[in-house]
Amino acid sequence: MSTRVNPIEERSKKWLCNAMLELLQDKPYNNITIIELCNKAGLVRKTFYRHFISKASVIIAVIDLMFVEFNEYIHDQNIGPLQMPLAYFTYWEQHKFFLDILIENQLFSLLNDQYVLYLEAMDHIIGSKIMDLSELERDYMRTMVAGGLWSMLKKWVVRGCTESPEEMAQMTLIFLL
Template identity: 75%
Template structure:
């Protein structure tokens, strides 16, 4: 059974996500209200609550969209496991304004939580190097990889992306022995 997507609902969700991102460039996350998000998106609160439960849920939706975009990129370009770190840093370099907003608002940790989910979803793309691990070992490995990638990305952002994506990918391949 296929699920039909309501284009109006999807547009409303996008407008709410865009509104929060615009507001985050103007003021701190903790100062933004749902009313302001709705006003910026030119939607009523009822529409907001039809799609989201809180500001936090919008941020998770934005992060999920970024990861889905990255997933599509690596899938469509047939990126091999050893090319993944370069694709990762090039992708996030294009979204550094968003990452810096998360850092400034002490929200960067949200990425780590979603990394674990997406590493599991991408297991078939990343490769079978660790196929012999038990399920619990794979779970711990994903947790470790997610935290490592998250920490490296944060350090790179804080340093102003001085190193090139190529240099970051080279170091990551060494660190994770991919």
């Protein structure tokens, strides 16, 4: 059974995500109300609650949209495991404003929470090494890699992205291989 995407629902979700990003540029996350978010998106609260359970779920939706964008890029460019770290840091360098917002609002942990799910979806790209592991070992490996990438990304952003994406990718490969 296939699930059909309702374009109006997707548009409403996207409007709420964009409204959240716009509001976060002007005020702290904790000061943003759902009513304010809905007003900025031009939608009613009922529509918000049809798609989301909280403000944090909007941030997670933004992160998910970014993952879809990144995943499409690596698929279209046929990026393999050894090129993945460079693609990763190059992508996040282009979205540094979003990472800064997450850090400033103590929301960066939401990114880590999603990483394990993303890595599972990317098992086929990560390489054959993961295929030789049991499901339990794969789960722990994804958790370890997700935490490591998340921590490196946060440190890099806090340091002002002074190292190039190429330098970050090189360090990542050294650490993981």
